[in-house]
Amino acid sequence: MMTSHRIAVLPGDGIGQEVMKEAVEVLELLKKLDPSIRIEFDTFGWGSEYYLEHGKMMPDDALDKLKKYDAILFGAIGDKRVPDDVTVWGLIMPIRKKFKQYINLRPVKLLKGVSCRFTGEDIDFVIVRENAEGEYSNSGGRLYQGLDQEIAVQNTIITRAGTKKAARFAFEYAEKHGKGTVTSATKSNAIIHSMKLWDETVREVGQEFQAINLQSYYIDALAAYFVLKPEEFEVVVASNLFGDILSDLGSAVAGGLGLSPSANLNPEGDFPSMFEPVHGSAPDIAGKGIANPIAQIWSAALMLEHLGRADLAAVILESIEEVLVQKEVQTPDLGGNSTTSEMGSAIRDIIQQLLLVKEGR
Template identity: 50%
Template sequence: MKNIKLAVIPGDGIGKEVVPASLKVLDTIADIHGGMKFEYEQFEYGCDYYLKHGSMMAPDGMERLGQSDSVFLGAVGDASKVPDHISLWGLLLKIRREFELEINVRPAKVFSGIRSPLVNPKDFDIMVVRENSEGEYSSVGGRMYQGDDEIAIQNNVFSKRATKQAMEHAFRLAGVRRGHVTSATKSNGIFHSMPFWDEVFKETAAGFEGIETASRHIDALAASFVTHPERYDVVVASNLFGDILTDVGAAIMGSIGIAPSANLNLNGRHPSMFEPVHGSAPDIVGRGIANPIGQIWTAKMLLDHHGEEEMGRLLLETMESVTADGFLTPDVGGTNTMDEVTEQIIGRLKR
């Protein structure tokens, strides 16, 4: 029996709704598989935890999370309770940094039954690989002086190791997909870091024969995601550029509520973390209409990560059969509840 131990953090807002729904789906997958079992340890870390304890997680939180095989996260943040910079740096970004989750992978594709806002989406299927640990989100810099003389300095940090690691991951993905990698750059406007990025991309590409490459400036690339998304296979981007592109990807899919992501540790010293792209959506909490697809698709990526690609394919196909038959939550034009969509997925998996 293959046991997969998950540290489960529902987090805030609709995370507390879509995570339990997704665990039911994972249990169904395990029952179908027969030789696999999920073991869950629940952690109530989040904004409510902060209000009670003054921190987003327990002092030994990272140690306890590190005893799992993977972390399954719902959503982090509720600005009405806790400022975003406290909630994100105290939980989500803390896990990403301390567990060395240096690569973030987010797919964007035409999803059966969910209408893209694009007039002709042309069956786009994109995988964005985002460097997840440094770049524009490096916490290097500071503020000085006061009043009209105040200045803020934010330093971008790009190491060759982390940059090349993200690019190599993108090339490996392209090797099992359609064989093309596009690099997101801005070397015509950012003087130091982006020419460096371009140089590392060219060097990395030389080690992957048979993979076609292209380099596009981020502004033109973001526009092209809207006008010609079908042109792209795997896109590799820095922390900020990848963040922007994947939100565009979610938008052209039809809703950020269906977009998944994986934060990957590649050195084997810490668990990886899986989370949907959507936020905590406090405006719809308790109404039963949260879209579970993003969290369940995230579970599919978790299955792939643990070597269960066949079960992952089955789950994705089942989700698309449900949405194709019109079982949709309001954010994608439907009238179904979260529970109704989830139960359709579970029922079809069992059949």
């Protein structure tokens, strides 16, 4: 079956531009090897450099342009010359909120060839993070700035509707992938209004899925369990802030942020979803050509899976793991001295081999 997709590419800042190049070349290779898929790319140079020139992270009509695409492949943002809140609220947040990307899906998987310093067990679970409200709501303000009596109020917005959508996605994901347990992150013993609503709503949704066990942990205990027994988790559902923190912790436990992808999903498909690595722009190594492109390439695989090509996504992940197992090409974060382009090239070589074998060539 022929599939055709238009992808908006936003490399962003720092190493985002370096790792994005490798991911796009992976997709270009797949186009060449598999005539059943057609992918067209348009690259947009929005980010900190654009801000320094224009005073904003993207043009006023950026979202109107992006909504015409089937998906967005995002790199990283962050620049020492631009405040972090400007980069985040000027680019990523408007995309997530305007396009109703209310699910952030983050696989936490110990890839073959990567050692875990905490456990010898297999680690393979996903974090479903509510991505549209919660603690990352632009609600609140500051009074009496600069004075001793200064007050800052940051409101957490938890709604039954938003929590229900996140919980339902988590349970449906578990059901679809044959998982037996959904774990909910909470802190309702201390955050007695918003987190109690979260707990009640997650339990309400869970009652519709009798074959799936729901367990709930306070966030502090859950963070410890991520380190002590990460192999026991299957699907974790969490509010925006809790999910953000747990995702980075999970990535660190499973080998590092340079290996971890994420998906910002609009499950209904009314708007494009966005796929990005969880690492930042890493200004300390930007321009040196040594960033690990695996997280960006894996993010591209998540994008293909979302677009209905789970077969090609599986080939990409298998190729990544084969390179890691061989250990002939390793970037500095993995203990080697290979370059970004060498890692990307090695992954593409394996992809080509696997696809040619499958075609019997």
